[in-house]
Amino acid sequence: MAGYWDGPEGERCPQRTWxxxxxxxxxxxxxxxxxxxxxxxxxxxxxxxxxxxxxxxxGAAYRIILLRPGSALAALQTAAADSVTMATxxxxxxxxxxxxxxxxxxxxxxxxxxxGGCAAGAxxxxxxxxxxxxxxxxLGFGITAALMKIGNKEGWRLTGPPKx
Numbered sequence: 001m002a003g004y005w006d007g008p009e010g011e012r013c014p015q016r017t018w019x020x021x022x023x024x025x026x027x028x029x030x031x032x033x034x035x036x037x038x039x040x041x042x043x044x045x046x047x048x049x050x051x052x053x054x055x056x057x058x059g060a061a062y063r064i065i066l067l068r069p070g071s072a073l074a075a076l077q078t079a080a081a082d083s084v085t086m087a088t089x090x091x092x093x094x095x096x097x098x099x100x101x102x103x104x105x106x107x108x109x110x111x112x113x114x115x116g117g118c119a120a121g122a123x124x125x126x127x128x129x130x131x132x133x134x135x136x137x138x139l140g141f142g143i144t145a146a147l148m149k150i151g152n153k154e155g156w157r158l159t160g161p162p163k164x
Contacts, residue, residue, distance in 0.1 A: 005152060009108060010101030017094035024090020025083050085127055093120040093145070108153070110146040117145030 004019045060079045069075040097116030101107045118138040125134015150156075157163070 009112060010098060010105075011107075013095065013098035013102070016098050017091055020090040020094030020097075021087050022090070024093075025087035027086050085124070088127075089120040089123060092123050093117060093141075096120070097145075110149040110153075113145035113149040114142040117141035117143070 004016055060082055063082065064075045064078055067078070069078055093116040095116075096119035097112050100112045100115040101109070104112065106112070118141065121137030121139070121141040122134050124137040124141075125131060128134070155163075
């Protein structure tokens with residue numbers, strides 16, 4: 001997500017929303033996925049969108065193989081529906097995060113990311129027609145997003161040797 005972490009939070013909301021939507025669409029086959037796990041420790045860069053797209057395609061392929069749709073058209077519809085859902089979640093996350101940073105006037109607060117993740121989780125619950133799914137996804141996405149923000153601020157890494 002080159003450019004997403006650039007500049008203060010709460011600014012350039014349309015651009016941030018578009019970047020989050022692109023990553024969501026690229027990860028369309030991953031239920032509850034998002035970014036490729038290896039992209040987080042490298043930060044923004046040109047290769048991260050490609051890796052995310054590959055991870056999304058692999059996720060879509062697994063879902064289609066495991067659920068075995070009746071026809072090629074049904075498989076295409078499944079992949080398209082997943083991509084649209086994940087793009088919507090990315091857009092809701094990007095917009096909610098940016099707007100909460102503006103409204104709360106605390107741009108670097110991880111609570112903004114929790115609010116964005118929770119909003120995206122609520123949308124997933126609406127899509128699934130399930131309060132339990134929405135509540136669980138709200139907490140899961142919110143906590144994960146807040147931890148990603150905290151980790152980005154403090155320089156955490158997901159893999160590699162520890163910094164001593």
